[in-house]
Structure formats: C-alpha cells, structure tokens
Amino acid sequence: MDQAGYKRYKGKVVCVTGSSRGIGRHLALRFAKEGADVVINYFRNGDAAREVAKEIEDLGQSALIVRANMAQEEKIISMFDKIRAEFGRLDIFVHNAASGRNRSAMEVDVKGWDWTVNINTRAFLIGAQQAAQLMPEEGGAMLALSSFGSDHVFPYYTTVGASKAALESLVRYFAVELAPRKINVNAISAGAVKTDALGHFPEMDKTLKTIEKKMPYHRMVSPDDIANTALFLCSKEAEMLRGQTLRLDGGITLLVP
Amino acid sequence: MSSTLTKDQIEERVNSVVCSQLQVEPSEVNGSSLFVDDLGADSLDLTELAIAFEDEFDIEIPDSDFGQLSTVTGVVEYVSNRLA
Numbered sequence: 001m002d003q004a005g006y007k008r009y010k011g012k013v014v015c016v017t018g019s020s021r022g023i024g025r026h027l028a029l030r031f032a033k034e035g036a037d038v039v040i041n042y043f044r045n046g047d048a049a050r051e052v053a054k055e056i057e058d059l060g061q062s063a064l065i066v067r068a069n070m071a072q073e074e075k076i077i078s079m080f081d082k083i084r085a086e087f088g089r090l091d092i093f094v095h096n097a098a099s100g101r102n103r104s105a106m107e108v109d110v111k112g113w114d115w116t117v118n119i120n121t122r123a124f125l126i127g128a129q130q131a132a133q134l135m136p137e138e139g140g141a142m143l144a145l146s147s148f149g150s151d152h153v154f155p156y157y158t159t160v161g162a163s164k165a166a167l168e169s170l171v172r173y174f175a176v177e178l179a180p181r182k183i184n185v186n187a188i189s190a191g192a193v194k195t196d197a198l199g200h201f202p203e204m205d206k207t208l209k210t211i212e213k214k215m216p217y218h219r220m221v222s223p224d225d226i227a228n229t230a231l232f233l234c235s236k237e238a239e240m241l242r243g244q245t246l247r248l249d250g251g252i253t254l255l256v257p
Numbered sequence: 258m259s260s261t262l263t264k265d266q267i268e269e270r271v272n273s274v275v276c277s278q279l280q281v282e283p284s285e286v287n288g289s290s291l292f293v294d295d296l297g298a299d300s301l302d303l304t305e306l307a308i309a310f311e312d313e314f315d316i317e318i319p320d321s322d323f324g325q326l327s328t329v330t331g332v333v334e335y336v337s338n339r340l341a
Contacts, residue, residue: 044304044320067317069308101301115301 008235010035013087015079017041017070017127018097020049023145023193026223027094027230028052029059034231037062039083039090041097043069062087070097070123071115080130092234093131095124095144095167100160108158120163121170128174132183139182141234144171145226146189146245148253155203164189168245175243186233187245191252193221217250262340267314268333274309275329278302288330314340 009031019028020042028038029052038056040063042049053063064086068075083090099119101112124144131142146168149161168187175185191211212220225248232238233246247253262270268288276283279296292298292306303326307318310332316339318326325335 046317046319047321101299112301115305 007035008231009092012036012091013039013083013089014092014094014234015039015041015083015090015131016094016096017123018043020045020052023223023226024094024096025052027096027227029055030224030227030231031092032056032059032061032063035061036092037064037087039064039066039079039087041066041068041070041079043067043097070127071099071118073122073126076123076126077130080127080134084134089136090131090134091136091140093127093140093142094230094234095127095142097123098145098160100157100163102156102160103158104156105158113159116159117163117166120160121166124167124170128170128178128185132174132178132181135181135183137182139184141238142171142174142178142183142185143230143234144168144185144187146171146187148189148191148247148249150189150245152253155207171245172243179242184234184239184242186238186241186243188226188229188233188248189245190221190226190248191250193223193226211252214255215250215252216255219250221248221250264333264337267336267340268329270313271310271329271332271336274313275306278306278309286329288333289328291327293327310336316340 014031014036016024016028016038018024019040028040032038038061040049040052046067049065053065056063064083066079066082068079070076097119100116103112128142144167146164149157150164150168154161171185171187178185208220212218229246229248233241272283272286275286279298279302281296286296290296292303298306303323307323307326311318314336322335326332
C-alpha cells in the first residue's frame with residue numbers, strides 16, 4: 001500500500017539510522033517518495049548507503065550520507081552536527097539501527113551486552129536528545145524500531161530483547177517530556193520482518209516457519225508494513241498517539257499458546 | 258596522515274591494536290596468528306578490531322574486505338595497500 005503521490009513529508013528532513021539496507025533502507029525510500037529529504041546513516045555498508053542515496057536523489061529529493069557507529073557517542077553527536085550544517089533542522093528522527101550478540105541468557109557476556117545496549121538503546125537516548133535540539137518550533141516526530149522480543153522470548157535473543165524493552169521505556173519518557181514541544185515519540189514493535197538480517201540468527205529459518213504458521217493472518221510482516229505504520233506515526237494524523245509501542249504482528253501475540 | 262608509514266611501523270601499530278582489543282600479551286601474537294582460531298576472537302571482537310584499525314589508520318574498512326583481515330600480516334598488507 002504505497003501511497004505514491006501523497007506527499008505528507010514535503011519540505012521535511014528525516015534521519016533514519018541504519019538505512020543502508022533492510023527496514024531502514026525501505027523507510028528512507030518511503031519517506032523520500034512522500035517528499036522528504038533524507039539523512040542516510042550507515043556503519044559498515046558504504047556502497048549500499050550510496051545506492052540508497054542515489055535512489056533518493058532519483059526521486060528528486062536530497063540525501064545526506066553520514067557514516068557513524070551508533071555504539072560511539074561522539075560519532076552520533078558528529079552525525080547531528082553534519083545534519084545541522086547541511087539542513088539546519090531535523091523534522092523526523094527514526095532510530096532503526098540495531099545490533100546484537102545472540103546468545104542464551106546464561107552465555108551473555110558484558111562485552112556483548114554493552115555493544116548491544118549501546119547501539120539499540122543508548123544510541124536512541126543520545127540521538128533523541130540531539131534530534132530534539134534540531135527540531136523546529138512547529139514540532140517533529142521520533143520513532144524507534146523495537147521488536148516483540150522485548151516482552152516475548154526468542155532463542156538467543158536475550159540481550160537484544162532486554163535492550164528493546166529499555167528502548168520502549170525510553171520512548172515513553174521522551175514522549176511525555178517532549179510533548180509540550182509538539183514532538184511526538186512512538187515505537188513500532190514488529191516480529192520477525194523478512195529482511196537479510198534474519199540470516200544472522202541461529203535456527204531462524206525454523207523459527208520463522210513456526211511463527212508464520214501460527215499467525216492468524218498467515219504471513220510475515222514486510223518492510224512495507226513497517227513503512228506504512230511509520231509514515232503514519234510520524235505524521236500529524238498520529239498526534240494523539242504518544243509514547244506508544246504499536247505491535248505489527250499479524251495478530252500472533254493475541255493468541256494463547 | 259599515515260601515508261608515510263613504513264610496513265614495520267604499520268605492523269607495530271597493528272600489534273598494539275590487537276593486544277589492546279583482544280587483551281592478549283605481545284608475546285602471544287605473531288604475523289600468522291589467526292585472530293579467531295589462535296587469539297580467541299569472536300565475530301564481535303572482529304568488528305571491534307576493524308573499528309580500531311579504522312581509527313588507528315584513518316581509513317574505512319567495508320565488510321567485503323573483512324576476509325583479508327584474519328591475521329596481523331593480512332592487516333599490515335591491507336593497510337599498506339590502502340595507504341599507498
């Protein structure tokens with residue numbers, strides 16, 4: 001359900017972290033299709049980021065590519081300095097970049113914990129603080145990408161799940177604190193979305209088939225499902241939804257096992 | 258800024274980064290030491306090693322080049338070529 005021609009984001013500047021591939025890439029392109037200039041953030045996939053930027057420019061929008069490791073505070077701050085220098089403002093901040101060392105709870109180590117929490121949670125804390133300073137008086141929006149591993153248990157998902165739970169909590173705190181400034185903050189919690197990232201999880205093929213079979217709607221969530229919801233949540237139409245985590249799960253979490 | 262480094266200087270810096278990142282003693286590291294099999298690195302260690310090499314030599318190392326970075330000698334060769 002691509003709303004081509006519906007330019008809800010004309011004149012807006014949108015930053016999507018981790019947007020060289022997967023969901024982030026899809027979000028960046030969908031915002032651009034609706035008229036936004038987009039900041040493409042990547043860490044390890046420069047060629048892919050440049051391809052996304054080219055696609056955005058082909059749509060007639062501006063794209064700024066910023067390489068920044070979301071685990072490093074100074075790199076995050078530097079990214080926002082570059083946004084300020086290029087656009088002088090930011091209207092939408094999408095915290096999508098995520099990482100994780102996948103281990104069972106008994107095998108989680110501090111190094112993997114710190115890496116995962118720094119990227120999945122702390123980067124949103126720092127990013128939201130920075131983004132708010134760049135948002136204009138008329139307001140803006142922030143969106144965090146979570147997963148229902150935050151309150152459900154997946155194999156080896158321990159640290160990512162915990163980091164996403166903390167992320168959803170941060171979303172609520174920022175939503176309340178930034179509401180008077182007309183900055184809306186929400187999260188999308190999706191189950192497994194069909195992207196390349198799933199290949200990194202042990203036994204994920206088996207897990208995916210099991211989930212799809214159980215889902216009342218019998219299909220996995222797609223990047224377009226995420227984008228449809230994201231573009232709504234970051235728009236004026238969603239102004240009374242604040243601090244919420246919307247589940248995109250085809251109804252599966254409604255079921256009793 | 259590092260374009261005038263000799264291979265010996267690059268190797269010295271690479272060794273220093275490896276010891277610091279993987280928390281191993283200099284005596285445990287030689288040119289052919291495999292980061293994973295000999296020095297106990299896992300995938301996160303390799304990512305952090307790559308970040309540390311990038312910071313040390315002010316270069317960007319794409320994922321597609323990771324395969325060349327399995328030993329000190331491999332990293333020295335890679336960095337030398339990138340700085341040439």
